[in-house]
Amino acid sequence: MSSTVSANVDGRTAVKLKAVASMENRSISNAxxxxxxxxxxxxxxxxDFLLELNAQNDQDTINRLGREMMAAAARVRLEKATTDLASEHRFGGPEEVSREIDMLEEATALARAAAHRK
Known part of the structure; x- marks a missing residue:
């Protein structure tokens, strides 16, 4: 069941809201x-922290926080996708992982040997 609520925002926020809704091809109500x-x-x-940053008009910190949140979201999505794929048992089991680790260790050893020759 949905409820109708009402809110008043300042002009700057209204302009931002309209821009976001337009860019995302959404109604203002949906946004x-x-x-x-x-x-x-x-x-x-x-x-509270987000409201404080907004009140201080600290756009640099808001942008930094946004980038960090996007990075965290990407990590969580990757972990979830990895877990989902692993649960389907489509890819090799423990022996496959062991071979991959062996290959990574060999690649690391080769890279270190090449670096020492220079």
Missing amino acids: VSSAITVFVGLPKGVR
Whole structure:
């Protein structure tokens, strides 16, 4: 069941909201709904920190945090995909992993030997 809520935002936020909705080919209502869903799902400390950064107009830190969050999200997605693939047993078992580790160790040894020859 959905509920209608109302919110007032400043002009700058309204312009940003319209731009985001347009870039993502979404309605303003859909963008607001998604933003609220994400915001209320965050721990209070994170919400407070993000609001503090916004109030301080600290765009550099907001951008840095965004990049770090994207990197963390990519790592989590990779780990999940790896776990999902491993659970399907499509790729080799422990002996396959052992061969891959042996190949990596051999490649490392060859690279070190080449570096010492220089």
